[in-house]
Amino acid sequence: MSTSIRSIKSLVPLLDRVLIQRIKADTKTASGIFLPESSVKELNEGKVLAVGPGGLNKDGQRVPMGVAKGDRVLIPQYGGSPVKVGEDEFHLFRDSEILAKINE
Template sequence: MALRNIKNLAPLLDRVLVQRIKPEAKTASGIFLPESSVKDFNEAKVLAVGPGALDKDGKRITPSVAPGDKVLIPQFGGSPVKVGEEEYHLFRDHEILAKINE
């Protein structure tokens, strides 16, 4: 059974669902950038966050990110999730490298 809508996917525990932000292939002045300079982009938008992992006493550990946050993710890792033509990734909260404050 394939997912038809990403909104039907709810991460569990400390997992975070993200979608990589596609880099611009063209600059603001209209210059096209070569594919080699834009292929590895590690910024992503957080779409959904699980309720948090449990510590040894059974208390919830609040995730460090929230839906809508922009984050820096590792180049490799995570679990890919494909919905239609779009690709998403599931990471554990502690695998997220940084939160981008704008």
């Protein structure tokens, strides 16, 4: 089940949620050959577009988020809540579901 909204800028994650756009795999090889979309696998890499303020612990204090806007992250193959904006698809994950941050 996916939700459709008009502008991604109007979406603000709550608590420990993170809005991520998957990075698409190249459909063209280094030598210039175009690959069919059916042969290109979806990458488990994404870019963080927005971050919620953080969840609350049992004492009611905010738990800091592990990622920030602009970070490249490793995400699970499945999971997250899909959000469609026009032809683009984004995903909302919990901070704890993100596997790793990719430092360049």
